[in-house]
Amino acid sequence: MFTDKIELKDIDKMDPEYRDLLGRVLTIQADCEIGGPHLYVEKMLPAAPTKLDQLIVARTAAEEIDHFRKVARVAGDMGVDVSFVLSQPNEKRFVDTFRGLITTWEDNSVFGFLIDRVGRYQLEEFYDCSYLPLQRILPDIVTEELGHIEYGYNKTAELLTKGDEQKARVQKAVDHWYVRALDMFGRSGSKRAERYRYWGLKRRTNEQARDDYIKEVDPILLSMGLKVPDPLKGRRYT
Amino acid sequence: MPQAAPDTEKLDEHLLEVVRALHGAVKQGVSHTNDPKLMDKAIEDCKEILDVIMAGEVKEWLN
Secondary structure, eight states, X not given: OOXXXXXXXXXXXXXXXXXXXXXXXXXXXXXXXXXXXXHHXXXXXXXXXXXXXHHHHHHHHHHHHHHHHHHHHHHHHTTOOOGGGGGOOGGGOSSGGGSSOOOSHHHHHHIIIIIHHHHHXXXXXXXXXXXXXXXXXXXXXXXXXXHHHHHHHHHHHHHHTSOHHHHHHHHHHHHHHHHHHHHTTOOTTOHHHHHHHHTTSOSSOHHHHHHHHHHHHHHHHHHTTOOOOOTTTTOSOO | OXXXXXXXXXXXXXXXXXXXXXXXXXXXXXXXXXOHHHHHHHHHHHHHHHHHHHHTOHHHHHO
16 A cells, blocks of 8 residues: 655656546546536526525535635646536536536535535545645535535425425435435445555545445434435446 | 646636635625625626636636
8 A cells, every 4th residue: 555645746756547546536526526516506596595595505606616726726736637627518527416407496405415425525535645735625625515515404404394295305306316425436346446545545445435424324314304215226336 | 846737827816716706795695684685786796707607618717
């Protein structure tokens, strides 16, 4: 296992596999950061239930754009141009979850609660990682992601107080996003994930991270009076 | 030092300005929750800024 810590000035001396994997993970991270606003800004900025919620949608987008900026800077400094993802259509996003459009407030709320939480997990993979410029941008980004998760949770909980019909709509959104959240961790037994770990770029295997997520999320869903969807139904990556 | 990708710094500076402008507009709205007109104006400002980012015309931003 590789245990050194790498600065930008050392990157050209690194093994090509290291540079390829780092460039790849930064590109995907940048795509996910900007992919969020592309999912919800168009329909949710005008349609959020209150003016304050509309402003919070805009603030969330601002924070995600800033996360993109920080990741793009780390990538750009090492010679990897990720700017193409800014103009990429949603259907070409690296991660399936970001293909499409959020059109309901239930989906927007559950997305924050479940998918931004996966975002937090992905960022936590880089804690203590071997590439120091990446490690340095994490604390502020994770703090803001925690805010998005909390907002999503609160809005989901608020919707659940509005009767059975509303609760059914929330459950439908949970059924939709839960399996996508689990898929976001990638294939179990992935060889690439092993190489990320070998180079000190990630901490856990895909299946370990997914299991941790399930252990965190399932009790929250149950405590909210929601059903935990079948974790295998509709999954693309197991 | 490695060779940076083209326009790395320019894009970083541009997006930082965008983010600051968005936060400014949001703050303006959030601090006037008793004034619907000001909130509408802030939401409209946010929409205008976000529409440009969502359009993704990166070359236009940087020229």
